[in-house]
Amino acid sequence: MKLYTEEQVRKLLDKMDVVYSLDELTPIELPSDEEIEEASKNINKDGLSWENDFARDSFNEGAKWIKQQILNQNK
Numbered sequence: 001m002k003l004y005t006e007e008q009v010r011k012l013l014d015k016m017d018v019v020y021s022l023d024e025l026t027p028i029e030l031p032s033d034e035e036i037e038e039a040s041k042n043i044n045k046d047g048l049s050w051e052n053d054f055a056r057d058s059f060n061e062g063a064k065w066i067k068q069q070i071l072n073q074n075k
Contacts, residue, residue, distance in 0.1 A: 003028070003070060036063045070073060 004012075006022060013020055031065040033037070040063075 003073070022059065030067050031063070036060055036067075039063075 006027070009022065037060060040059045041054045043059055044052055
């Protein structure tokens with residue numbers, strides 16, 4: 001799946017002479033680092049505490065990595 005910035009979509013619609021309000025669309029918003037940290041607190045494995053820590057750390061790192069991939073795709 002490819003994602004485009006609002007600016008890119010506006011330019012495309014302008015080139016196509018399409019009259020459409022982007023306000024009518026529901027944007028996909030990336031979570032903040034704080035929201036990622038908060039979401040990881042809900043991870044509980046049925047095991048030892050180190051498994052919970054590993055799962056939370058893995059979730060945090062993975063979520064932050066994919067967020068950076070999305071943000072850097074046009075650079």
